[in-house]
Amino acid sequence: MLIGGDFNNRAKQLLALLGALSDNNPDTSVSVEDLVDQLDLDRTELKNLLEYLEGRELIEIVSIGGPFLYGHIKITQKGILKAAKLK
Template sequence: MIIGSEFSKKYQRILKEIGSLSQQDTSKQIPVKKINATLEWDRTEIKHVLEYLQELGLINIKTIGGPLLYGHVSITESGLKKYESLINRY
């Protein structure tokens, strides 16, 4: 959910994790299981957050399947810019 120009803490947290794991590479497929290793969210929660980030154009869902419904995601150029702005804020 976006309130004004602020991303909620939940979306910031997962985008930071995805951005970190991507190593600035938009072609890298990141396992959702690896993303969730730190977050420890349930399947429904991570599913909804990933779908929302994809709608915003910050990530792409690459594969479907596995215990968390989605197997892999990749970050987009827009996602990298948002990630960089988040990590440079603090």
């Protein structure tokens, strides 16, 4: 997987939106479908972004399944801090 400027920008957008949708609460699960609707991501790009963010411990994948491979995710405390720096 190639990580460049566009990919990094999309990861930041996803993390910021996840923070907003979860009200920066690490206990709140957010539907991946809600993220896709707002960010207009394709399945492959979404999978790569989620795996990248999970590898950096910024999100937690909560459920697997559905049209986008992953069903729900949570932002971690580390992700909340990172999202706050993006504002």
